[in-house]
Amino acid sequence: MWSKDKSLSLSRILVWVLFILIPVLCFCVPTMVHWYDIVYPEGVGLVEGSVYFPLSATLYVSAVFGEVCLYHLMKLLDNLKKEIVFVAENCGHLRIISWCCLLVAIPFTFMGFWRFLSFIVALAALFFGVILRVLKNVFDKAVILQEENDYTI
Amino acid sequence: MPIIVNLDVMMAKRKISSNELAKLIDITPANLSILKTGKAKAIRFSTLDKLCEVLQCQPADILEWREENAD
Numbered sequence: 001m002w003s004k005d006k007s008l009s010l011s012r013i014l015v016w017v018l019f020i021l022i023p024v025l026c027f028c029v030p031t032m033v034h035w036y037d038i039v040y041p042e043g044v045g046l047v048e049g050s051v052y053f054p055l056s057a058t059l060y061v062s063a064v065f066g067e068v069c070l071y072h073l074m075k076l077l078d079n080l081k082k083e084i085v086f087v088a089e090n091c092g093h094l095r096i097i098s099w100c101c102l103l104v105a106i107p108f109t110f111m112g113f114w115r116f117l118s119f120i121v122a123l124a125a126l127f128f129g130v131i132l133r134v135l136k137n138v139f140d141k142a143v144i145l146q147e148e149n150d151y152t153i
Numbered sequence: 154m155p156i157i158v159n160l161d162v163m164m165a166k167r168k169i170s171s172n173e174l175a176k177l178i179d180i181t182p183a184n185l186s187i188l189k190t191g192k193a194k195a196i197r198f199s200t201l202d203k204l205c206e207v208l209q210c211q212p213a214d215i216l217e218w219r220e221e222n223a224d
């Protein structure tokens with residue numbers, strides 16, 4: 001039977017898998033980008049030519065933000081497992097995750113000059129970052145309410 | 154906060170210990186400590202009712218309002 005605990009465990013497993021997968025994929029970036037350059041040599045963008053360097057740089061920078069993001073997701077899930085939900089620490093994790101999403105939009109925006117399609121990825125990252133930021137604000141309020149509830153005798 | 158909890162004063166007047174009071178008003182000693190030390194954000198009417206009943210006093214004997222920065 002599917003339960004909330006199993007759902008949490010599945011999230012933790014997925015986060016761990018991604019956390020390990022990203023560094024592994026980083027080793028494959030030169031090959032993947034080289035392949036992409038061969039398969040799609042003529043992309044739509046302002047700057048023409050090979051995307052080998054800009055795409056590699058974008059993916060490496062994003063990987064760093066991705067790892068930071070996943071680390072904080074793990075911490076967040078650890079706290080959820082311990083039933084520690086509405087605490088300032090979790091707000092901090094959400095804040096960092098939100099900033100990571102917002103910052104990932106920067107390299108993808110630059111990449112957009114080579115391939116317009118990257119603007120969509122940048123926009124998606126920006127959108128996700130904003131959603132998480134609002135979620136963090138909700139958590140901030142929830143922490144205050146929780147504290148008030150805890151200290152109401 | 155300008156609301157001062159004078160619970161310890163009333164407890165001393167009635168010669169009642171924290172553990173005893175906590176048991177009588179049905180709250181944990183930890184929560185009573187929060188109340189005594191002024192860390193509490195709010196107090197339920199039901200708790201206040203029990204406190205007044207056990208200590209035989211008025212709410213004003215336990216809670217006091219003082220103007221902020223009145224020193």
